[in-house]
Amino acid sequence: MAISSKIRGLAEQGSAIRKMFEAGIALKAQHGEDKVFDLSLGNPVAEPPDRFHQVLQELAQEPRPGMHRYMPNAGYNETRRAVAEGLKAETGLPFGMEDVIMTCGAAAALNVVLKALIDPGDEVVFFAPYFVEYRYYVDNHNGVSVVAPTDDSFQPDLVALESMITPRTRAVLINSPNNPSGAVYSAERISALCALLEDKSRLLGTEIFLISDEPYRQLLYDGLSYPHVFPHYGPSIAVHSHAKDLALPGERIGHIAVNPAYDDRRDLVDGLIFCNRILGFVNAPALMQHAVRGLQGVTVDVSDYQRKRDYIYGELVRMGYTCFKPQGAFYLFPKSPVEDEDAFIEELQSWNVLAVPGRTFGSPGFFRISYCVEDRVLEGSLEGFRRTARKFGL
Amino acid sequence: MAISSKIRGLAEQGSAIRKMFEAGIALKAQHGEDKVFDLSLGNPVAEPPDRFHQVLQELAQEPRPGMHRYMPNAGYNETRRAVAEGLKAETGLPFGMEDVIMTCGAAAALNVVLKALIDPGDEVVFFAPYFVEYRYYVDNHNGVSVVAPTDDSFQPDLVALESMITPRTRAVLINSPNNPSGAVYSAERISALCALLEDKSRLLGTEIFLISDEPYRQLLYDGLSYPHVFPHYGPSIAVHSHAKDLALPGERIGHIAVNPAYDDRRDLVDGLIFCNRILGFVNAPALMQHAVRGLQGVTVDVSDYQRKRDYIYGELVRMGYTCFKPQGAFYLFPKSPVEDEDAFIEELQSWNVLAVPGRTFGSPGFFRISYCVEDRVLEGSLEGFRRTARKFGL
Numbered sequence: 001m002a003i004s005s006k007i008r009g010l011a012e013q014g015s016a017i018r019k020m021f022e023a024g025i026a027l028k029a030q031h032g033e034d035k036v037f038d039l040s041l042g043n044p045v046a047e048p049p050d051r052f053h054q055v056l057q058e059l060a061q062e063p064r065p066g067m068h069r070y071m072p073n074a075g076y077n078e079t080r081r082a083v084a085e086g087l088k089a090e091t092g093l094p095f096g097m098e099d100v101i102m103t104c105g106a107a108a109a110l111n112v113v114l115k116a117l118i119d120p121g122d123e124v125v126f127f128a129p130y131f132v133e134y135r136y137y138v139d140n141h142n143g144v145s146v147v148a149p150t151d152d153s154f155q156p157d158l159v160a161l162e163s164m165i166t167p168r169t170r171a172v173l174i175n176s177p178n179n180p181s182g183a184v185y186s187a188e189r190i191s192a193l194c195a196l197l198e199d200k201s202r203l204l205g206t207e208i209f210l211i212s213d214e215p216y217r218q219l220l221y222d223g224l225s226y227p228h229v230f231p232h233y234g235p236s237i238a239v240h241s242h243a244k245d246l247a248l249p250g251e252r253i254g255h256i257a258v259n260p261a262y263d264d265r266r267d268l269v270d271g272l273i274f275c276n277r278i279l280g281f282v283n284a285p286a287l288m289q290h291a292v293r294g295l296q297g298v299t300v301d302v303s304d305y306q307r308k309r310d311y312i313y314g315e316l317v318r319m320g321y322t323c324f325k326p327q328g329a330f331y332l333f334p335k336s337p338v339e340d341e342d343a344f345i346e347e348l349q350s351w352n353v354l355a356v357p358g359r360t361f362g363s364p365g366f367f368r369i370s371y372c373v374e375d376r377v378l379e380g381s382l383e384g385f386r387r388t389a390r391k392f393g394l
Numbered sequence: 395m396a397i398s399s400k401i402r403g404l405a406e407q408g409s410a411i412r413k414m415f416e417a418g419i420a421l422k423a424q425h426g427e428d429k430v431f432d433l434s435l436g437n438p439v440a441e442p443p444d445r446f447h448q449v450l451q452e453l454a455q456e457p458r459p460g461m462h463r464y465m466p467n468a469g470y471n472e473t474r475r476a477v478a479e480g481l482k483a484e485t486g487l488p489f490g491m492e493d494v495i496m497t498c499g500a501a502a503a504l505n506v507v508l509k510a511l512i513d514p515g516d517e518v519v520f521f522a523p524y525f526v527e528y529r530y531y532v533d534n535h536n537g538v539s540v541v542a543p544t545d546d547s548f549q550p551d552l553v554a555l556e557s558m559i560t561p562r563t564r565a566v567l568i569n570s571p572n573n574p575s576g577a578v579y580s581a582e583r584i585s586a587l588c589a590l591l592e593d594k595s596r597l598l599g600t601e602i603f604l605i606s607d608e609p610y611r612q613l614l615y616d617g618l619s620y621p622h623v624f625p626h627y628g629p630s631i632a633v634h635s636h637a638k639d640l641a642l643p644g645e646r647i648g649h650i651a652v653n654p655a656y657d658d659r660r661d662l663v664d665g666l667i668f669c670n671r672i673l674g675f676v677n678a679p680a681l682m683q684h685a686v687r688g689l690q691g692v693t694v695d696v697s698d699y700q701r702k703r704d705y706i707y708g709e710l711v712r713m714g715y716t717c718f719k720p721q722g723a724f725y726l727f728p729k730s731p732v733e734d735e736d737a738f739i740e741e742l743q744s745w746n747v748l749a750v751p752g753r754t755f756g757s758p759g760f761f762r763i764s765y766c767v768e769d770r771v772l773e774g775s776l777e778g779f780r781r782t783a784r785k786f787g788l
């Protein structure tokens with residue numbers, strides 16, 4: 001009775017990554033930190049860029065009165081303006097500060113957006129493989145999760161999507177670069193997706209929002225440029241975080257951006273600010289808002305992640321694994337060499353290598369590894385991958 | 395259609411303070427910042443203690459690898475341990491780090507606690523006057539708010555409470571020192587409240603939690619010591635924030651503490667950590683966790699707030715206002731000299747003084763002023779209070 005029946009049920013379903021986390025702790029205690037190759041977590045090994053450290057020092061050395069106080073729930077105007085300027089430069093669209101709300105990271109941003117949009121029973125569609133928390137976030141606000149498939153390149157399957165849109169569809173939620181697949185949704189696919197949403201909205205007399213979850217937007221490889229959703233669709237909202245581009249996941253700093261071309265954006269932004277408040281986020285952390293103001297567009301060394309991708313992708317493919325080559329983010333999502341990926345994960349774990357089963361992301365038969373780790377961890381994992389591949393006949 | 399019907403409804407009800415906020419902006423634009431005496435917001439004028447600035451400088455000057463990364467969702471063990479040590483010293487109870495969860499402020503903490511406890515339709519009782527956000531927080535998690543009265547000294551009315559407890563009562567939520575009344579609940583009243591909850595739990599075969607919202611715990615006057623709930627009741631949970639004691643409201647740093655004497659605390663803490671994650675808080679901001687670790691028990695100059703209390707309380711009473719003398723926090727909650735306090739607030743506003751109507755806190759016929767402002771604002775407000783008193787025949 002210590003916790004509600006509802007939360008007990010959710011927590012039991014959601015224990016896969018937690019079990020992995022606990023297995024990791026046990027393995028490390030047993031064999032030593034350096035003998036365990038933990039590829040299960042998306043906790044970036046990169047340190048924040050030097051400029052972040054400089055800015056933080058300046059802020060700490062010259063405290064200004066009021067700099068840690070409450071500010072308007074949407075954040076400091078100067079920070080909102082800086083984010084808007086960045087988005088304007090990236091997209092060519094007329095973003096203003098009033099289109100931006102600073103948030104406690106992308107997880108907060110998504111909850112704020114869903115809270116503002118969903119009436120009980122409304123449906124939110126997202127694509128498998130998906131970020132594990134989406135189901136919880138939709139449920140937090142009494143929405144219903146609907147999972148649509150992707151194709152062989154992990155791009156949204158629009159034929160399937162079409163059949164899944166109903167009069168209760170309130171939003172489609174996409175995540176590109178994708179966690180866990182590393183796919184970047186192409187401009188063509190996004191454009192076609194938006195055309196479909198426009199048709200369906202008209203047909204059903206509803207408004208279907210497109211929510212684009214973009215924490216990995218700056219982590220693109222091979223010179224790819226980012227296909228934004230905004231030019232394609234009015235009722236679109238992007239959420240972003242500095243967890244990955246500035247390597248600040250623990251600091252909880254991100255934002256929501258609303259399409260300046262969306263007619264009802266004043267109303268929407270007011271609702272978002274209100275939800276940011278009543279959900280208990282209140283405002284994004286003040287000091288981090290001061291810090292990121294001048295760091296829009298600054299990123300960690302993306303080429304280092306690309307090098308890690310090339311290394312681990314190359315090695316796994318050489319061993320016979322079948323794997324989509326990631327275009328962004330820092331995950332690899334290979335096929336399990338055996339249908340039941342839990343058996344694969346278990347065998348891998350017996351070699352002290354930790355990965356996450358694909359079913360956690362709604363895609364059984366796959367597994368996820370995070371390559372945002374030290375090189376020695378990637379190198380050390382190879383033997384486990386090799387022996388496990390051999391065991392399952394690759 | 396830009397926002398859900400539900401949020402539209404809530405936002406419209408919740409517009410009283412917002413209207414005041416907007417009126418303030420308009421008045422300041424019209425008459426100049428220094429001619430408007432805004433006592434409507436609980437945004438402390440105190441700056442963080444010097445030691446906070448020193449600690450922040452040290453952290454910024456000597457960045458350690460990984461200090462901005464994810465940590466376990468409950469927070470850094472070292473910070474949890476420091477908070478537990480502080481609570482142990484304050485209460486004499488055997489708090490350990492495993493009884494503490496770091497959160498994005500007290501607002502986050504309350505949402506996490508309510509999410510973990512409430513099954514849809516469960517009731518949460520709190521006392522009027524209450525912090526305006528409670529109704530939203532309970533509703534966020536599909537709970538039902540039940541408002542109980544207080545007596546003339548703003549202490550919980552236990553006779554009334556008894557009749558309001560039902561088989562669906564999941565928690566009683568108290569807030570002492572109280573926003574808006576400034577009352578500190580006495581040890582006797584807390585003890586009697588806890589005895590009542592124990593009886594009722596036994597009788598009904600339910601478990602009723604006591605949630606103590608304590609952001610103002612360190613802001614006590616006249617040498618008062620804080621009556622903790624923990625010694626009186628097993629299933630008790632306290633939430634705290636450094637918004638007021640360290641003057642860091644914008645930084646969103648606080649914690650949840652679970653009674654070490656509560657039998658099912660492991661289960662409860664697991665549920666709280668899980669809810670902290672799935673609500674999108676993920677973890678309390680990393681840098682602030684590093685900063686507050688060594689600042690447990692450090693506070694702003696409380697005597698300065700006491701001086702402000704004495705000043706504004708004395709002046710208003712001299713003018714004929716009827717007012718409870720606050721024992722803590724930084725609000726005054728006088729009786730409106732006219733039954734409809736909106737008329738009072740309006741007249742006051744015509745003298746460029748901003749206060750909040752009591753109905754916002756569930757107590758019509760009163761008004762709230764925040765005295766956590768510069769002395770010149772308090773001084774400047776007197777004429778408005780004097781003239782308004784006269785107008786309404788005080």
